[in-house]
Amino acid sequence: MAYRYINQLATPENINRFLEFVDLAAGSGQDTTNVWEIERRLVDSRPMQLCVKAVLAESSSAQLVKERYIGPAYDLEAMGKMPKDSLGWTYSKIMTALGYDPQFYPQRTDFESDADYIGFRVNKTHDIHHILTGFSLDGLGELGVISITVAQTRYPTFLLIDLLALLMTFFTSDTLLSEVENDGDLGKTLGYKFDLISQGITIGRNAKPLFPIKWEEGFERSLEEWREELNIKPVLEGPWSWYSRPELRAAIA
Template sequence: MGYRYINSLATPDSVHKFLELADLAAGSGQDVHNVFELSRKLRAGIQMQLSVQALQQDPASAKMLEEKYVGPPYDIEAMLKMPKGSLGWTYARVMSALGYDPQFYPPAPPSFETDGDYINFRVFKTHDIHHIITGYILDALGELGVISVSVGQFRYPTFLFLDLTALLLSFFTSDKLIEPGMDPRELNQTLGHKFRLISDGIEMGRAAKPLFPIKWEEGLDRPIEQWRQELNIKPVTDGPWSLYADSRLGNALEM
């Protein structure tokens, strides 16, 4: 049986490529290296070119692309000594409480071959900082929200593909409607909740000032609330997808 419209687009090669990328995206929740591999495969395609174009429209982001700033690695011990309520102090308290490795991302190479390679590095290095700034919890309940901020700001292709794949897979696998009082993990499996997280994250990104050109490493001692006000970010402060609802953090956060 033939198809009237899709045959011209869905060539065997494009279908194979899509399924290869979708397989990586489907396993990203179990293995973060899937995300790194997905970003590597998307580093030079048309979607990355569009992302570069979007960044170049902002002078500060264009300068960051040209400079390819790396910054020092995150030093948890040093940040724990920063002023209470600062971005660095908050980041260090959260990462320590969760036992997360701040250097989880692939290290910077001696030089970046393409703008796409640099964008991939910078996005992953600042990913957990974005969690802290936006208030999205550092697990599956908040991931679609925080990655969608970058989608809204400069259509970062890896996160855009993860968003699209999450909706597509939920279309086929979700068998429940959102109901009041639904368990958060069950809620996170519904198509409606994922759509809401993605939409909210994109809107947060569009409302905020550009995050890509910020050298967070040079302003970790500044109050986190000062950062949020300056960047026009209203953090997620309630709901199971909020960092502030994470029982694992105890008193690690300051409001």
């Protein structure tokens, strides 16, 4: 039968591993350490091996991995004094308005493998990608921005979160996207999450590689200049664009 391959995949071992990841992902909204635990469990996995292969296939990314570039910590106060509308200035204003800690991820100086370093760099630059692409830094904006990283690197933690978000909505959604009457209900539909993930993947495929860029050395450059150079068409409207939040637009006015 055409479905026999499912029996090959759905071994007790694979099912148990899957359920463990579901449990961790379900709690990540309340405790971000769950995300770090997912990363830890995937660091030596076959999906991570494919991620490393994808990253190293791009020459400038491979050089960054070889170099183990860390760069200075993001200093919101110093970045807030950079030229108005620069990437660093915009990042500082948005993060400050939200009350977010730019050092939210586990701090590292030593890395045991290429996979270990790639995970660190993905985490450090994650919120920069939000600023570049316009996807909000909370809620379903996360699905959009992590899908950009998935499209460019196959980073397994983010890929797993995308897949689990769709799976969970598959079981809970009771509304068609065409029936939604307000933005607050969009996240309850499977169709809208598909659209967000697809939008992020499209942006990622069209953009130049983001992984190898040393943002720390280019924060004073114009945000629009970066977007034009990288071929990023940002999300400037809709409920899951940070531009749609009045307090954030006021922060960069």
